[in-house]
Amino acid sequence: MKEEERNKKLKTARTIADYQFGRGAGETLFPDTDTVEFMLSKTRRIAQIKDNGTRIATLRSVDGLLTLSIEGAKRLHRFFEYPGIRVVMNEESSEFIKDGRTAFCKHLIDADPAIRAYDEVILVDEHDNLLATGKAMLSGEEMKKFGHGVAVKVRYGAS
Numbered sequence: 001m002k003e004e005e006r007n008k009k010l011k012t013a014r015t016i017a018d019y020q021f022g023r024g025a026g027e028t029l030f031p032d033t034d035t036v037e038f039m040l041s042k043t044r045r046i047a048q049i050k051d052n053g054t055r056i057a058t059l060r061s062v063d064g065l066l067t068l069s070i071e072g073a074k075r076l077h078r079f080f081e082y083p084g085i086r087v088v089m090n091e092e093s094s095e096f097i098k099d100g101r102t103a104f105c106k107h108l109i110d111a112d113p114a115i116r117a118y119d120e121v122i123l124v125d126e127h128d129n130l131l132a133t134g135k136a137m138l139s140g141e142e143m144k145k146f147g148h149g150v151a152v153k154v155r156y157g158a159s
Helices: 004-022 027-028 070-079 090-100 140-145
Strands: 034-039 046-051 053-059 064-067 087-090 108-111 120-123 130-135 150-157
Touching: 004 027, 004 034, 004 046, 004 053, 004 064, 027 070, 053 070, 053 120, 064 070, 064 120, 064 130, 070 120, 070 130, 070 150, 087 090, 090 130, 090 150, 108 140, 120 150
Parallel strands: 087 120
Antiparallel strands: 034 046, 046 053, 053 064, 087 108, 120 130, 130 150
16 A cells, blocks of 8 residues: 555544544554554455554444454553543453453443443443443443443453
């Protein structure tokens, strides 16, 4: 890929990340290094973004937003201060969530009030240790109010 095309793809990926997660997320996820590479679809659109061969995020063709890998979640976890894009789960459910199992409202301790349904979120335990990344099924406020049901569909556990 030519340098000019790569820079254009990097700018696009950063813009999407900033829109989706908040200002600064783009540079955090995709640093300005030569190790960031783009896997393209047959139509030459961004499909996956890797850094040093490790997948950071995948661009969903359905809506043009990113899904995070564990490495991408780690980067955003370090960047955003609590409660930014976090869903806090109790100790009882932590091991199950780390293994990639679904996060339920009854095990939830706290959630970022800015989370909307279908947002990409990171799941943490009570000590802010990363457990997983996934898709919120409810808003942050709804997660806290509901005593049952699915809070987050986990994509990737941190174990």
